[in-house]
Amino acid sequence: MKKVISVLVIIVTVALVAFGIFGTQPKQEYIRIHVRANSNESIDQNVKYEIKDEIVSYLIPYISTCETREDFVAVINQNLDKIDEVAEEVLRNRGFSYGANVKFCQEQFPTRSYDSVVLESGIYDSLIVELGSGEGDNWWCVVYPPLCFVSNNSQDILYKSRILEILKSILG
Numbered sequence: 131m132k133k134v135i136s137v138l139v140i141i142v143t144v145a146l147v148a149f150g151i152f153g154t155q156p157k158q159e160y161i162r163i164h165v166r167a168n169s170n171e172s173i174d175q176n177v178k179y180e181i182k183d184e185i186v187s188y189l190i191p192y193i194s195t196c197e198t199r200e201d202f203v204a205v206i207n208q209n210l211d212k213i214d215e216v217a218e219e220v221l222r223n224r225g226f227s228y229g230a231n232v233k234f235c236q237e238q239f240p241t242r243s244y245d246s247v248v249l250e251s252g253i254y255d256s257l258i259v260e261l262g263s264g265e266g267d268n269w270w271c272v273v274y275p276p277l278c279f280v281s282n283n284s285q286d287i288l289y290k291s292r293i294l295e296i297l298k299s300i301l302g
Contacts, residue, residue: 161202161274162239162254168228168262177224178261181217182269185259188216193273202274206234206257217259228262242270247277 165185167178192209196202206213210232217230234257241251249272257273271277 159199159275160249160254160272161199161206162249162256162270163259163273164237164256164268164270165259166261166264166268167266168226168264169266171266174261174266177220177226178266178269180224181220181230181259181261184216184220185213188213189273193276196274199274203234203255210234213257213259217261221261226262231258231260231264233258239270247272 163185165178165182168174189205189209192205193202196205214230214232217232221228221230234255236253237256237258238253239249239251239256242249
């Protein structure tokens with residue numbers, strides 16, 4: 131009887147792990163970006179979008195040449211200090227007394243949708259830009275594969291996906 135129970139416990143454990151019930155594995159296919167505002171006051175929300183636009187403008191020339199996810203991760207890691215400088219400069223120029231904290235890490239996120247893409251809850255590699263206390267509403271998107279590098283304020287930012295270009299050249 132002990133063998134039967136042991137086998138059942140092993141089978142149930144394997145099934146739970148396979149279906150993601152025990153522990154959450156990182157969602158390695160996506161990289162997210164979150165710009166977290168200091169508060170929900172309009173001034174903090176407005177600067178959040180301005181910082182998002184400046185970071186996107188800064189990153190586009192670097193990531194437009196990335197051909198793999200690993201290339202993208204390397205570019206982000208190599209530019210963390212500069213991304214922080216971009217956010218800090220906007221805050222300083224607008225007279226804010228709080229600063230920014232930028233990091234690339236794995237974080238747990240709830241299920242979210244972006245156009246026709248649904249990102250299930252789980253752990254994602256993420257570029258986090260926390261402004262001040264980071265307690266306000268955030269702007270988020272998927273930066274790999276590129277789903278969101280479009281400015282809210284203008285139509286002049288164009289992101290070209292090298293992966294899509296490679297696939298088109300292969301598939302004709």
